[in-house]
């Protein structure tokens with residue numbers, strides 16, 4: 001069998017060519033102190049929630065900054081998985097203790113119950129088969145294991161959202177506009193000149209219901225204000241400092257059986 005299909009690299013990763021071509025954008029701009037949201041917000045939240053983790057799977061690990069954080073925090077076994085070869089190669093070169101392999105989130109090449117902690121940081125907005133991927137998280141976690149789930153805020157950062165200075169109204173008003181929230185939307189965003197990255201917007205209920213169906217119970221939800229370092233370099237965001245960009249969920253796999261399903 002084609003080894004790439006076997007690891008789920010093809011069906012789960014149709015935007016893969018763009019990630020292969022543009023991995024450098026991520027590797028240069030978002031790690032090693034380059035990005036204030038990671039430095040001031042994401043890494044501290046993840047470090048706190050990783051406390052006491054022994055065996056950690058970092059899903060969509062990119063160049064490995066979360067995996068390295070897990071090792072630095074004392075985890076004994078840390079594995080980073082990402083379908084993008086250009087990410088895994090740089091992660092391996094940056095070292096720091098984790099082991100890496102290529103795999104898509106919807107077909108994780110690990111035994112059932114083989115980790116006590118899984119992390120997916122800003123990954124699911126690039127994954128097509130979300131229910132399968134969350135099902136895989138639950139499968140590879142041991143009962144009582146944790147899943148740290150971080151997303152661009154699915155409600156407040158819906159495509160088309162942004163700060164509006166509306167002078168048509170009398171008197172003028174300023175407000176945060178939200179784009180068409182209930183539509184699942186696949187977009188190609190030009191994140192900088194000639195760098196296209198595929199994103200998928202879906203309503204928050206799609207994620208929460210997939211977690212519930214997989215037996216992953218929400219313990220904590222954090223919607224932090226954008227941190228000072230980000231606001232200092234994003235003038236257009238200055239007046240929207242009460243609008244979170246990040247949603248972080250700490251979930252735990254139910255010890256026995258799945259909770260009853262809701263129906264909708």
Ligand SMILES: C[S@@+](CC[C@H](N)C(=O)[O-])C[C@H]1O[C@@H](n2cnc3c(N)ncnc32)[C@H](O)[C@@H]1O
Nearest residue numbers: 012019060061062084087104105121122123126
């Ligand atoms: C925004 S980066 C985040 C990287 C890392 N989690 C971090 O926080 O630094 C998104 C990553 O998701 C990966 N990715 C894309 N599709 C994926 C899939 N189907 N399964 C797992 N990872 C995927 C990309 O290759 C990329 O490395």
